[in-house]
Amino acid sequence: MSRKRSRVDAVEAPARQDVESLEEALGVTVDPELLVLALTHRSFAHEAGGIPTNERLEFLGDSVLGLIVTEYLYRNNPGVPEGDLARMRAATVSQRALAQVARDLGLGAFILLGRGELVTGGREKDSILSDTVEALIGATYLGHGLEPTRAMVERLVGHLLGQAEHLGAGLDWKTSLQELAAARSLGSPVYTVTGTGPDHARTFTAVVSFDGIEAGSGVGSSKKLAEQNAAENAYARLDAGDVGAAV
Structure with a gap:
């Protein structure tokens, strides 16, 4: 699989092709096959004849993200009760928070979307952006394991982790x-x-x-x-x- 998305060359893909710049922003190189998969929204997959979507990677990434954030909050907030830790985690991994992480990365421009989603502004939808962040986390975990993924996640959401104590109630x-x-x-x-x-x-x-x-x-x-x-x-x-x- 080349970085020119040869797997989907026959299908219109109005998304940025310079994935190296995305990897630079992530701070990690992702396996090319997994990277394309992580960026493939179901709307594009449907129009491309039913190719795989990023939903399985999103499922995996959600769990990996939850583990990394939970452990970070547990280790760095001694004495904070479970209920408050749960709110702090919810603030860090909320759809809104992850969508802002995606916007900071410029991620929307790279996502493979179907024409319907393109017309309705899918590149700016919080749900699509946050799901793609989780898919990228899943792809990174499969390619590199936990510790490099932990380093990437802490870079991406570090500012949220630092503010989690104050944002916990506000984001819920x-x-x-x-x-x-x-x-x-x-x-x-x-x-x-x-x-x-x-x-x-x-x-x-x-x-x-x-x-x-x-x-x-x-x-x-x-x-x-x-x-x-x-x-x-x-x-x-x-x-x-x-x-x-x-x-």
Whole structure:
């Protein structure tokens, strides 16, 4: 397998070909076959006749990332209870956090996407970006083992690991909103989610309310992300006093 993506030459692939620059940003050289696989989104694979996708690598990378981050937080935060460690880990490996890592790498330009995803801005979707980061971690682990992968992960998310203690609650906006609502005796937030668009490019809108009164809304490429964005919006409004008096 050459670095010119010979495996998919017959298929239109409007993605950057200079993968060496991506590897330089990652700080590690990835096996060419695994690198192409890590960058192959299911939308492209479907249009290319059913070639393998990056989803298995993503599955592996998710577990490897979780192990590395969990061990780092455990070793570097002695005395911190399990619940707080779990929040700190969630902040570090959240879809939003990993998508920002991908943007810092310029990763979106390298991902092999189908025409439908290209038209709907797939290169900037948090879900696609974060999944591809995990796939790259999986590919690195298969090619180099744990320790080189650990070094790469700590480079990529080091700034998040350093801030995890402070970001833990903030990146889990649904939990933060629940806690703020309880403190103000507002009851439990209720989320209503609707989706629009084709299956490969769905957009979800979430509305969060208390006792039937809307407190915030958010949009995302998944139900989970839309709910998190709605919770963040509601939290800001509650904190500013825009909602509490009406509920």
